[in-house]
Amino acid sequence: GAVVSQHPSWVICKSGTSVKIECRSLDFQATTMFWYRQFPKQSLMLMATSNEGSKATYEQGVEKDKFLINHASLTLSTLTVTSAHPEDSSFYICSASNSGTSGRSNEQFFGPGTRLTVL
Amino acid sequence: QQQVKQSPQSLIVQKGGISIINCAYENTAFDYFPWYQQFPGKGPALLIAIRPDVSEKKEGRFTISFNKSAKQFSLHIMDSQPGDSATYFCAASIAGGTSYGKLTFGQGTILTVHP
Numbered sequence: 001g002a003v004v005s006q007h008p009s010w011v012i013c014k015s016g017t018s019v020k021i022e023c024r025s026l027d028f029q030a031t032t033m034f035w036y037r038q039f040p041k042q043s044l045m046l047m048a049t050s051n052e053g054s055k056a057t058y059e060q061g062v063e064k065d066k067f068l069i070n071h072a073s074l075t076l077s078t079l080t081v082t083s084a085h086p087e088d089s090s091f092y093i094c095s096a097s098n099s100g101t102s103g104r105s106n107e108q109f110f111g112p113g114t115r116l117t118v119l
Numbered sequence: 120q121q122q123v124k125q126s127p128q129s130l131i132v133q134k135g136g137i138s139i140i141n142c143a144y145e146n147t148a149f150d151y152f153p154w155y156q157q158f159p160g161k162g163p164a165l166l167i168a169i170r171p172d173v174s175e176k177k178e179g180r181f182t183i184s185f186n187k188s189a190k191q192f193s194l195h196i197m198d199s200q201p202g203d204s205a206t207y208f209c210a211a212s213i214a215g216g217t218s219y220g221k222l223t224f225g226q227g228t229i230l231t232v233h234p
Contacts (some may be wrong), residue, residue, distance in 0.1 A: 006162075032220065043208060043224045093162050097136065098218050107153070108222060110162040 002028045006111035013084055014119055021079045023094030029074035030096035032044045034108065035067075038091045050077055081103050084118045090113055123211050125225025132232050138196040140228045142209035145190065149211040152181065154194045157206045157227075167194070168169075178195070199232045206230070 003026040005117050013019050023033060023098040036044040048069050049058040056069035066088075077096075081088055095108040125142045132138045140153075152175040153168035169176045169183040169192065176183045181215055182195040 026200075040196070041229075043227045046221065049221055057207075062184045091160075091211075095162075095222075096181075107165065107168070108220065110155075110164065113160070117162070 001107040002026075002096070002098075004030075004094065004109045004111040006094055006114050007093075008114060009112060010115040010117075012117045012119065013069060018080055018082045019084055021081075021092055021094075021116075023096070023111055025096040025098075025109070028096075028109075029073065030077075030098055032092055032097045033071055033077040034095045034097070035079050036075060036093045036095075037093070038093060038113075040091075044093060047079075053057045058113050063088045065071070081116065084116070086118045089116055089118045092119050122209075123209060123223050123225045125209050125228060127228060128226065129229040130231070132199045132230065133198065134232055136199050138199045138203070138211070138230055138232070140194060140230075141191065141223050142205055142211075143189075144211050144223075146213075146223075147190070148210070148213050149223075150214055151212045152185065152192050153210050153212075154181075154220075155208045155210065157208065163208060164165070180202060181232050185210045190227045196230075199230075201234050203230045204230055204232050 005024045007022045035047045038044050043069045047057045047062045048068050050071040052071050058064045070079040093113040095110045097108045123144045128217040154166045155163035156166045157163040167178045167181045180197045185192045207228045212220050212222045
Protein backbone atom coordinates (compact mmCIF):
# COMPACT_ATOMS: atom_id res chain seq x y z
CA GLY A 1 0.00 0.00 0.00
CA ALA A 2 0.90 3.66 -0.30
CA VAL A 3 3.19 5.01 2.41
CA VAL A 4 3.08 8.46 3.95
CA SER A 5 5.75 9.62 6.36
CA GLN A 6 5.87 12.52 8.79
CA HIS A 7 8.82 14.22 10.36
CA PRO A 8 9.41 14.73 13.18
CA SER A 9 7.37 12.13 15.04
CA TRP A 10 7.43 14.31 18.13
CA VAL A 11 8.66 17.78 18.96
CA ILE A 12 8.85 19.89 22.10
CA CYS A 13 9.27 23.63 21.71
CA LYS A 14 9.10 26.80 23.76
CA SER A 15 6.13 29.11 23.59
CA GLY A 16 6.54 31.73 20.85
CA THR A 17 8.71 29.65 18.56
CA SER A 18 7.72 28.18 15.19
CA VAL A 19 7.66 24.51 14.35
CA LYS A 20 7.67 22.90 10.91
CA ILE A 21 6.19 19.45 10.27
CA GLU A 22 6.87 17.61 7.02
CA CYS A 23 4.57 15.17 5.29
CA ARG A 24 5.89 13.04 2.45
CA SER A 25 4.26 10.53 0.14
CA LEU A 26 6.98 7.95 -0.41
CA ASP A 27 5.76 5.87 -3.31
CA PHE A 28 3.09 7.89 -5.08
CA GLN A 29 2.38 11.41 -6.23
CA ALA A 30 -0.06 13.15 -3.93
CA THR A 31 -2.15 15.70 -5.78
CA THR A 32 -3.96 16.53 -2.57
CA MET A 33 -2.77 16.50 1.03
CA PHE A 34 -4.82 17.08 4.15
CA TRP A 35 -3.77 18.24 7.59
CA TYR A 36 -5.63 17.20 10.73
CA ARG A 37 -5.22 17.80 14.42
CA GLN A 38 -6.40 15.42 17.08
CA PHE A 39 -6.79 16.11 20.78
CA PRO A 40 -6.68 13.21 23.28
CA LYS A 41 -9.66 10.89 23.03
CA GLN A 42 -11.20 12.97 20.26
CA SER A 43 -11.77 12.54 16.57
CA LEU A 44 -9.65 13.94 13.79
CA MET A 45 -10.41 17.54 12.94
CA LEU A 46 -9.57 18.67 9.41
CA MET A 47 -7.51 21.84 9.41
CA ALA A 48 -6.86 22.38 5.73
CA THR A 49 -6.77 20.84 2.27
CA SER A 50 -3.77 21.52 0.10
CA ASN A 51 -3.29 20.92 -3.60
CA GLU A 52 0.12 20.92 -5.20
CA GLY A 53 1.08 24.32 -6.49
CA SER A 54 -1.90 26.21 -5.11
CA LYS A 55 -2.91 27.85 -1.86
CA ALA A 56 -4.34 25.69 0.89
CA THR A 57 -8.03 25.82 1.71
CA TYR A 58 -8.55 26.21 5.45
CA GLU A 59 -11.52 24.95 7.43
CA GLN A 60 -13.66 27.43 9.30
CA GLY A 61 -12.03 28.55 12.53
CA VAL A 62 -8.48 27.58 11.53
CA GLU A 63 -6.13 30.57 11.42
CA LYS A 64 -4.27 30.49 8.11
CA ASP A 65 -1.62 32.94 9.35
CA LYS A 66 -0.86 30.69 12.30
CA PHE A 67 -0.88 27.37 10.49
CA LEU A 68 1.10 27.88 7.30
CA ILE A 69 0.77 25.12 4.76
CA ASN A 70 2.99 24.66 1.73
CA HIS A 71 2.53 21.94 -0.89
CA ALA A 72 5.45 22.70 -3.17
CA SER A 73 5.75 19.30 -4.81
CA LEU A 74 3.68 16.20 -5.45
CA THR A 75 5.44 14.36 -2.64
CA LEU A 76 5.89 16.97 0.05
CA SER A 77 3.65 19.20 2.13
CA THR A 78 4.70 21.15 5.20
CA LEU A 79 2.73 22.58 8.11
CA THR A 80 4.38 25.37 10.07
CA VAL A 81 2.88 26.30 13.41
CA THR A 82 3.94 29.91 13.91
CA SER A 83 4.37 31.49 17.33
CA ALA A 84 3.27 28.28 19.00
CA HIS A 85 1.47 28.41 22.36
CA PRO A 86 0.61 25.65 24.83
CA GLU A 87 -2.94 25.42 23.45
CA ASP A 88 -1.42 24.38 20.10
CA SER A 89 -0.12 21.20 21.73
CA SER A 90 -1.79 18.38 19.89
CA PHE A 91 -1.30 15.40 17.59
CA TYR A 92 -0.97 16.58 14.00
CA ILE A 93 -1.67 14.07 11.23
CA CYS A 94 -1.37 14.45 7.50
CA SER A 95 -2.90 12.36 4.76
CA ALA A 96 -2.30 12.17 1.05
CA SER A 97 -4.49 11.36 -1.92
CA ASN A 98 -3.81 11.07 -5.62
CA SER A 99 -7.38 11.54 -6.78
CA GLY A 100 -7.13 15.13 -8.03
CA THR A 101 -10.22 16.97 -9.16
CA SER A 102 -11.16 14.60 -11.94
CA GLY A 103 -10.39 11.29 -10.27
CA ARG A 104 -12.92 9.06 -8.60
CA SER A 105 -10.72 7.60 -5.94
CA ASN A 106 -11.37 8.96 -2.48
CA GLU A 107 -8.77 6.96 -0.65
CA GLN A 108 -6.50 8.85 1.71
CA PHE A 109 -3.29 7.44 3.12
CA PHE A 110 -2.42 8.70 6.57
CA GLY A 111 0.94 9.52 8.07
CA PRO A 112 1.96 8.31 11.53
CA GLY A 113 1.35 11.69 13.14
CA THR A 114 3.49 14.27 14.93
CA ARG A 115 3.09 14.93 18.65
CA LEU A 116 3.65 18.65 19.33
CA THR A 117 4.16 19.83 22.89
CA VAL A 118 4.53 23.55 23.49
CA LEU A 119 5.98 24.50 26.88
CA GLN B 120 -25.55 18.10 6.99
CA GLN B 121 -21.86 17.25 6.88
CA GLN B 122 -21.93 15.34 10.17
CA VAL B 123 -21.34 11.66 10.61
CA LYS B 124 -22.67 10.33 13.91
CA GLN B 125 -20.98 7.28 15.41
CA SER B 126 -22.02 5.03 18.25
CA PRO B 127 -21.28 3.66 20.75
CA GLN B 128 -18.55 5.85 22.23
CA SER B 129 -16.94 2.81 23.83
CA LEU B 130 -17.43 -0.92 23.54
CA ILE B 131 -16.21 -3.87 25.58
CA VAL B 132 -16.32 -7.31 24.01
CA GLN B 133 -15.06 -10.70 25.08
CA LYS B 134 -12.51 -12.50 22.95
CA GLY B 135 -14.26 -14.37 20.17
CA GLY B 136 -17.31 -12.13 20.28
CA ILE B 137 -18.73 -9.82 17.63
CA SER B 138 -18.03 -6.08 17.81
CA ILE B 139 -20.57 -3.82 16.10
CA ILE B 140 -20.11 -0.09 15.55
CA ASN B 141 -22.71 2.06 13.86
CA CYS B 142 -22.63 5.29 11.88
CA ALA B 143 -25.30 7.53 10.40
CA TYR B 144 -24.99 10.38 7.92
CA GLU B 145 -27.20 13.08 6.45
CA ASN B 146 -25.52 14.18 3.23
CA THR B 147 -26.79 11.96 0.40
CA ALA B 148 -23.93 13.18 -1.80
CA PHE B 149 -21.45 11.09 0.19
CA ASP B 150 -20.23 8.26 -2.01
CA TYR B 151 -17.36 6.69 -0.09
CA PHE B 152 -17.54 5.25 3.42
CA PRO B 153 -14.29 4.03 4.97
CA TRP B 154 -13.52 2.68 8.41
CA TYR B 155 -10.23 3.45 10.10
CA GLN B 156 -8.42 1.78 12.99
CA GLN B 157 -6.16 3.86 15.19
CA PHE B 158 -3.79 2.69 17.90
CA PRO B 159 -2.57 5.14 20.57
CA GLY B 160 0.07 7.51 19.26
CA LYS B 161 -0.34 6.34 15.66
CA GLY B 162 -2.08 7.65 12.58
CA PRO B 163 -5.32 6.04 11.40
CA ALA B 164 -5.07 3.05 9.08
CA LEU B 165 -7.72 2.13 6.54
CA LEU B 166 -9.50 -1.09 7.48
CA ILE B 167 -12.21 -1.44 4.89
CA ALA B 168 -14.33 0.87 2.75
CA ILE B 169 -17.58 0.67 0.81
CA ARG B 170 -19.36 2.62 -1.90
CA PRO B 171 -23.17 3.03 -1.95
CA ASP B 172 -23.71 0.69 -4.89
CA VAL B 173 -23.29 -2.37 -2.66
CA SER B 174 -24.98 -3.28 0.63
CA GLU B 175 -22.21 -5.33 2.17
CA LYS B 176 -18.48 -5.80 1.89
CA LYS B 177 -16.41 -8.37 3.72
CA GLU B 178 -12.66 -8.55 4.17
CA GLY B 179 -11.49 -11.28 6.51
CA ARG B 180 -13.09 -10.74 9.93
CA PHE B 181 -14.29 -7.24 9.02
CA THR B 182 -17.64 -6.56 7.34
CA ILE B 183 -19.31 -3.29 6.41
CA SER B 184 -23.08 -3.29 6.14
CA PHE B 185 -24.55 -0.35 4.25
CA ASN B 186 -28.18 0.79 4.26
CA LYS B 187 -28.57 3.57 1.71
CA SER B 188 -32.25 4.29 2.43
CA ALA B 189 -31.61 4.63 6.15
CA LYS B 190 -28.33 6.51 5.57
CA GLN B 191 -26.55 4.19 7.96
CA PHE B 192 -23.54 1.93 7.82
CA SER B 193 -21.91 -0.32 10.34
CA LEU B 194 -18.70 -2.22 10.99
CA HIS B 195 -18.84 -5.79 12.25
CA ILE B 196 -15.71 -7.42 13.65
CA MET B 197 -16.16 -11.17 13.89
CA ASP B 198 -14.17 -13.31 16.32
CA SER B 199 -12.84 -10.20 18.05
CA GLN B 200 -9.30 -10.49 19.40
CA PRO B 201 -7.41 -8.53 22.07
CA GLY B 202 -5.21 -7.17 19.28
CA ASP B 203 -8.32 -5.50 17.82
CA SER B 204 -8.45 -3.21 20.87
CA ALA B 205 -8.13 0.26 19.34
CA THR B 206 -10.17 3.30 18.41
CA TYR B 207 -12.31 2.94 15.32
CA PHE B 208 -13.52 5.82 13.18
CA CYS B 209 -16.10 5.78 10.44
CA ALA B 210 -15.89 8.47 7.79
CA ALA B 211 -17.60 9.65 4.62
CA SER B 212 -16.53 11.67 1.62
CA ILE B 213 -17.52 12.90 -1.82
CA ALA B 214 -15.26 12.01 -4.75
CA GLY B 215 -13.84 14.65 -7.03
CA GLY B 216 -14.98 18.21 -7.47
CA THR B 217 -13.88 20.85 -5.04
CA SER B 218 -14.20 18.45 -2.10
CA TYR B 219 -11.05 16.60 -3.23
CA GLY B 220 -12.30 13.59 -1.30
CA LYS B 221 -12.36 15.48 2.00
CA LEU B 222 -13.26 13.07 4.81
CA THR B 223 -15.86 13.77 7.47
CA PHE B 224 -15.09 11.62 10.52
CA GLY B 225 -17.37 10.14 13.14
CA GLN B 226 -16.60 10.71 16.80
CA GLY B 227 -14.79 7.42 17.27
CA THR B 228 -15.40 4.22 19.25
CA ILE B 229 -12.91 2.87 21.75
CA LEU B 230 -13.02 -0.91 21.47
CA THR B 231 -11.66 -3.10 24.24
CA VAL B 232 -11.51 -6.84 23.70
CA HIS B 233 -11.00 -8.81 26.90
CA PRO B 234 -9.01 -12.05 26.69
